[in-house]
Amino acid sequence: xxxxxxxxxxxxxxxxxxxDVTFTAGRGITAVMAPxxxxxxxxxxxxxxxxxxxxxxVEGLAGKQLSAVFQEDRLLEHLxxxxxxxxxxxxxxxxxxxRALLARLDLPDTGDQIVREFSGGMRRRLALxRALLAPFDAxxxxxxxxxxxxxxxxRALAAVRETAGDRSVLLVTHDPDDAAGCxxxxx
Amino acid sequence: xxxKNRPVRLWAAAFWLLVWQGASMALAGTTGGRMLLLASPVxxxxxxxxxxxxxxxxxxxxxxxxxILGGFFLACALAAVLSALACRLRWVRELLSPLVAVVKAVxxxxxxxxxxxxxxxxxxxxxxxxxxxxxxxxxxLLEGIEHADRxxxxxxxxxxxxxxxxxRGIYLPAVLPYFRSAVSLGLGLCWKSGAxxxxxxxxxxSVGEALYTAKVYFQTGDLFAxxxxxxxxxxxxxxxxxxxxxxxxxxxxx
Numbered sequence: 181x182x183x184x185x186x187x188x189x190x191x192x193x194x195x196x197x198x199x200d201v202t203f204t205a206g207r208g209i210t211a212v213m214a215p216x217x218x219x220x221x222x223x224x225x226x227x228x229x230x231x232x233x234x235x236x237x238v239e240g241l242a243g244k245q246l247s248a249v250f251q252e253d254r255l256l257e258h259l260x261x262x263x264x265x266x267x268x269x270x271x272x273x274x275x276x277x278x279r280a281l282l283a284r285l286d287l288p289d290t291g292d293q294i295v296r297e298f299s300g301g302m303r304r305r306l307a308l309x310r311a312l313l314a315p316f317d318a319x320x321x322x323x324x325x326x327x328x329x330x331x332x333x334x335r336a337l338a339a340v341r342e343t344a345g346d347r348s349v350l351l352v353t354h355d356p357d358d359a360a361g362c363x364x365x366x367x
Numbered sequence: 368x369x370x371k372n373r374p375v376r377l378w379a380a381a382f383w384l385l386v387w388q389g390a391s392m393a394l395a396g397t398t399g400g401r402m403l404l405l406a407s408p409v410x411x412x413x414x415x416x417x418x419x420x421x422x423x424x425x426x427x428x429x430x431x432x433x434x435i436l437g438g439f440f441l442a443c444a445l446a447a448v449l450s451a452l453a454c455r456l457r458w459v460r461e462l463l464s465p466l467v468a469v470v471k472a473v474x475x476x477x478x479x480x481x482x483x484x485x486x487x488x489x490x491x492x493x494x495x496x497x498x499x500x501x502x503x504x505x506x507x508l509l510e511g512i513e514h515a516d517r518x519x520x521x522x523x524x525x526x527x528x529x530x531x532x533x534x535r536g537i538y539l540p541a542v543l544p545y546f547r548s549a550v551s552l553g554l555g556l557c558w559k560s561g562a563x564x565x566x567x568x569x570x571x572x573s574v575g576e577a578l579y580t581a582k583v584y585f586q587t588g589d590l591f592a593x594x595x596x597x598x599x600x601x602x603x604x605x606x607x608x609x610x611x612x613x614x615x616x617x618x619x620x621x
């Protein structure tokens with residue numbers, strides 16, 4: 181599956197956020213790189229269907245099941261880690277798979293812990309675990325490794341690679357280290 | 368040691384009880400020593416205890432409680448449905464807006480008299496208490512729904528989380544604190560308006576009828592006793608409901 185973005189433009193009032201963005205993301209991880217404040221998040225929001233582009237087209241995502249890590253963690257603070265995963269997965273929640281992935285992301289035995297008590301890095305990893313456990317055709321990640329140390333980032337990137345397989349992954353980042361070993365598109 | 372900030376301090380309550388006793392005794396002086404115009408606190412308590420020993424008293428309390436609290440719960444249910452609809456459909460909100468403004472502004476007695484033209488007095492307090500409770504509950508629920516976290520709702524949309532799960536996980540924790548305030552305000556309102564409706568409509572066997580009878584026969588002891596009953600049932604129902612809601616808020620994590 182390919183995600184094809186052609187001549188995408190988006191402005192908020194007088195401020196042009198995306199100017200004629202064109203790229204193709206094939207199977208595996210494609211890193212979209214740009215400095216902070218250059219419309220990466222807006223691009224991802226358009227691809228997720230949360231924002232409308234002023235002009236341009238996106239092909240390959242219509243009707244597809246998407247999964248995402250947002251710029252913010254967007255976790256339900258009052259629920260446990262397991263509660264957050266169940267909220268998204270419903271009956272598809274597999275406790276063994278969840279435990280294994282949480283352990284792999286260095287969150288062992290945290291299933292019962294309330295998210296409110298999590299540190300910033302733990303929240304980020306839980307948000308990533310949620311995105312990886314949810315069923316998806318394409319995975320869109322907005323700065324998913326923010327706040328993680330090198331060791332945890334490498335673990336997380338390896339988990340993304342393995343889980344995604346040959347499905348399309350769009351990894352939006354400003355950090356060249358995050359994009360190591362990925363195809364890179366520069367905005 | 369820090370003193371507790373209690374809403375009513377014992378000495379202040381005792382002071383006003385003494386004022387009441389003094390006023391009662393002073394007025395008794397004008398009626399040959401008989402406390403006709405203003406019963407004393409002791410007389411009122413005595414009448415309350417005497418009334419509480421009769422079956423008719425409890426029947427009246429049950430009759431009025433069923434209707435007034437019934438009106439409250441019906442108004443809450445209606446407000447829940449309509450506030451959810453109003454958040455989704457702009458025209459529902461616009462349609463309800465003048466109605467809510469009118470109910471808030473018009474004196475309750477106008478509604479009571481109008482309702483008496485069309486309705487029997489028996490269920491008047493149900494309608495009136497419901498009518499008075501609806502605006503604050505509806506407006507608070509509307510505000511609570513609007514305070515639901517937009518980012519979480521977007522997340523739920525992307526992951527295609529079903530509406531039922533969104534209601535439990537996102538909307539309920541957002542709405543419950545607002546609903547709690549509405550319940551606290553609404554329960555006081557519904558007892559005041561419901562009792563007023565009964566005093567005017569005089570349904571047989573109601574607390575309102577007992578209040579009216581006490582007024583007609585100058586039984587100020589009974590008047591205070593029945594008033595105390597209304598206050599007690601109102602406070603008890605508020606405390607009970609708020610306790611249940613607090614447990615729900617804790618469970619939902621709001």
